[in-house]
Amino acid sequence: MPASPGAAIRFDAVRKEYAGSVAVDDLTLEVREGELLVLVGPSGCGKSTTLRMANRLVEPTSGRIVLGGEDVTDVDPVALRRRIGYVIQNVGLFPHRTVAQNVATVPRLLGWDRRRARERVDELLTLVGLDPQRYARRWPHELSGGERQRVGVARALATDPPVLLMDEPFGAVDPVGRARLQQEFARLQRELGTTVMMVTHDIDEAVRMADRVVVLSRGARVEQLAAPLDVVARPASPAVADLVGRGRTARLLALGRLETADLDPGTPQGTGVGTDTEQSAAGPSVRPTVRLGAELGDVVAALTEVADALDGGRLDVLDADGRAVGTASPGSVVRALHRLTASEDAEA
Numbered sequence: 612m613p614a615s616p617g618a619a620i621r622f623d624a625v626r627k628e629y630a631g632s633v634a635v636d637d638l639t640l641e642v643r644e645g646e647l648l649v650l651v652g653p654s655g656c657g658k659s660t661t662l663r664m665a666n667r668l669v670e671p672t673s674g675r676i677v678l679g680g681e682d683v684t685d686v687d688p689v690a691l692r693r694r695i696g697y698v699i700q701n702v703g704l705f706p707h708r709t710v711a712q713n714v715a716t717v718p719r720l721l722g723w724d725r726r727r728a729r730e731r732v733d734e735l736l737t738l739v740g741l742d743p744q745r746y747a748r749r750w751p752h753e754l755s756g757g758e759r760q761r762v763g764v765a766r767a768l769a770t771d772p773p774v775l776l777m778d779e780p781f782g783a784v785d786p787v788g789r790a791r792l793q794q795e796f797a798r799l800q801r802e803l804g805t806t807v808m809m810v811t812h813d814i815d816e817a818v819r820m821a822d823r824v825v826v827l828s829r830g831a832r833v834e835q836l837a838a839p840l841d842v843v844a845r846p847a848s849p850a851v852a853d854l855v856g857r858g859r860t861a862r863l864l865a866l867g868r869l870e871t872a873d874l875d876p877g878t879p880q881g882t883g884v885g886t887d888t889e890q891s892a893a894g895p896s897v898r899p900t901v902r903l904g905a906e907l908g909d910v911v912a913a914l915t916e917v918a919d920a921l922d923g924g925r926l927d928v929l930d931a932d933g934r935a936v937g938t939a940s941p942g943s944v945v946r947a948l949h950r951l952t953a954s955e956d957a958e959a
């Protein structure tokens with residue numbers, strides 16, 4: 612089957628066996644240009660093998676992988692790897708090279724002169740939030756885990772590759788640093804428009820960062836390929852439900868948004884002045900407000916500020932122009948959760 616126009620990478624009936632055991636059974640998958648696609652699934656399901664076939668660190672047993680219109684088996688593996696960024700857990704920085712030398716590795720291999728490489732290093736370190744003055748001459752062992760990971764990302768982006776492969780890139784970073792790196796990286800990726808295929812076993816990381824999530828089971832079988840909210844709200848199979856499992860409601864609160872259908876029945880009752888979730892100084896008749904489209908978690912937080920929320924207290928809901936369009940109560944959040952998790956069939 613030919614790759615569709617917006618496809619940056621296409622796996623076509625790809626299979627990988629290691630000494631007779633099947634790691635990837637029959638994978639067909641498209642990564643769209645400019646998207647951040649996250650592969651998630653249990654240990655041993657074939658995520659890393661899938662990723663490593665894209666840059667030929669692993670050769671498929673059968674099937675085809677097309678990258679930027681070219682069958683990867685037609686491209687020299689070394690040339691291919693210089694064209695594709697690759698970031699792994701613990702980064703694999705060269706220990707006897709400074710930060711600057713690490714980041715400049717591929718540009719220098721490609722024959723860039725020192726000055727051009729140096730400028731690029733400064734630009735990239737700044738991009739990933741490391742001051743070049745402070746960091747360029749340091750050695751990898753003089754960095755924290757999070758800083759090393761940033762250098763790894765800078766190194767992988769050095770030649771502005773159209774495609775970046777990332778295998779558990781934030782796995783070795785502590786939870787707080789990790790959440791920040793995830794956010795910053797997702798923003799950077801959107802700014803640069805790089806196509807990213809990333810592997811993780813952490814469903815929260817997947818739904819937080821991805822444009823689309825691919826849930827895999829053993830043999831890299833695709834259980835579901837969908838936007839994060841769909842995967843959490845409507846798991847397509849027991850394997851996905853199992854992965855999303857506990858904590859699903861909390862994830863829905865972070866991903867779901869307040870819609871008109873969730874508002875309390877009846878007409879708007881408030882005056883609708885004031886700003887998001889803040890009590891206006893205008894007087895006691897004005898209720899706290901929340902915007903239509905607010906994250907459900909923020910609606911819950913705003914409701915908990917309303918002293919009598921459990922006893923009929925409500926928030927005024929404003930549209931984008933600041934007009935009151937109705938009210939929200941704890942029941943609105945419950946309605947939203949029902950709406951999100953209702954099956955497509957039930958909605959139709």
Ligand SMILES: Nc1ncnc2c1ncn2[C@@H]1O[C@H](COP(=O)(O)OP(=O)(O)OP(=O)(O)O)[C@@H](O)[C@H]1O
Pocket residue numbers: 629630633634652653654655656657658659660661812
């Ligand atoms: N070089 C290899 N030789 C033999 N078997 C391998 C090799 N690499 C991976 N496998 C096997 O292939 C299967 C898939 O491995 P892979 O590393 O792709 O899974 P994964 O989903 O990335 O796992 P994890 O999350 O634990 O890293 C596993 O059963 C693994 O043992």
